[in-house]
Amino acid sequence: MADTPEPERVALAVAERAGVEVRELHGMTEMHRAAAIFDEVWDIGPGGTEMQPGLLQALAHSGNYVVGAFDASGGMVAASAAFLSTGDAGLHSHITGALGVSKGVGGAIKWHQRAWCLQRGIGAVAWTYDPLISRNAWFNIRRLGARPVRYLVDFYGEMPDAINAGQPTDRMLAVWELLSSPALAAAAAAASGAAAPGPAGHPEIRQALAVGPDGRPVIDREALAQDQRVTAAMPDDVETLRKTDPRSALDWRLAQREVLTTLLDAGARIVDQLPGRGYLLHRTAGAGTEES
Template sequence: MNGAARDVVVRELHSLAEFQEVARLFDGIWRPAPGGEPVTVELMRALSHAGNYVAGAYGGDGTLAGASVGFLAAPAGEALHSHVTGALPGRGAGLALKLHQRAWALARGLERITWTYDPLVRRNAHFNLVKLGALPEEYLPSFYGVMGDAINAGDESDRVLAVWRLTEPRVTAAVRGEPVPAEVPPDAAAGLEDRDGHPAPGRADARVVLVAVPGDIETLRRRDPGAAKAWRHAVRDVLGGLMNEGAQVIGFHQKSCYVVERRI
């Protein structure tokens, strides 16, 4: 665990005051439209009372730096679905929450944790695939429909389902701080490239295909909505198309592109 994450204390939450604090934190992160909160105080209360996962990450000064809410998923006794995790940047809270969540799940005999994330957000892809060792296993177009928060407004809510198989070697290595990089063979094809901030489709018929994502999709949504939309549809077509055909994402290369392998 890095130094920032070591200074974070994570614990389960049970009181209304704690859930209200989480709601305020999430409002500050997402700035949702009224009624568009990622999770309500009442739902956190119900999930916690029913034995699901609601946890907060506190910095050395005792302030809430991050929180995560999840629920047990089907098949029963096998998985936890992490519905929403929000953390202030630069505090190590995101990693600390995930490591706590993993320990929580293993203590209950669970095999995996799943969550969705926007495949266009580079830092999330790197964090999920490289630092944690999770892998995307399903592409979900417009999964949440129209979203009105400050981060996602004006874009379609495509997501990929990340699956964290908690005891696999790549995961145990990653949580020890030894992430396993994806191997990129010399004959890998560029299925999607970044050319001057715009998506440029290439070959997607090779055994290994690289699928680039933009450098900062959140800023691009504000500055050039047309380019952001082009990236959304290009990644949906190339990455989503490959995954729908049965190809598997095996890593994220140089903090810039997915490595996708066809199973032959």
């Protein structure tokens, strides 16, 4: 394994710890199993499907990324599909779903995806994720070294699955520069099994979006308009909140939308995620603010 290139070495190490083998899928039997995993993860009702097996077959046949993660018994426990892109990155990762029976399988797929791309001369991967789900943001920013770059309002429109039904489908576009300094640091940690690189020290900063005493969002519009460094919080568990208090979940969606679109449109960048404080954003002088 000493002669194995770094991307493959990282991918193999992460997959071994997760107890899975990640490989490309072939044939309709495997495509049907992958589609069934997506439907189970997204809790699709009778008669519906998250992604047609035939579409997965067509994507794989035309050279795109369609893989499954298999446990020691040979059963598929996760699947992922991505397609080549001329947009923000050379590959757009559309969907990844895991059944939750194998810890670390999502990471195993992403590091396999990185190796697959670099083998083909693809230097960046993009995907969308729900910016209110803190564990996804942490995984993308800290575990992978990707960077959120653009807020997309109601990107998918109304979706009928149990996870997204009844809420606007706002998404954050993340871009993973596969050989960037953050990605290489994350790869080194992943290869060794070390914790994700911790947040760097930051001076005291104000929260443009905070969690109020009642758990609802609170916007500090002065910080939003003026401060060069701010944080934007998110609820601890918005997925549960959608079920127990959908009005509060919607309030969080709209508040985060206002704060992040305002900041990103003014030239701010999301540079980190801080435990208990959410996204850390830096806005350079002259980008929507004035310095004396």
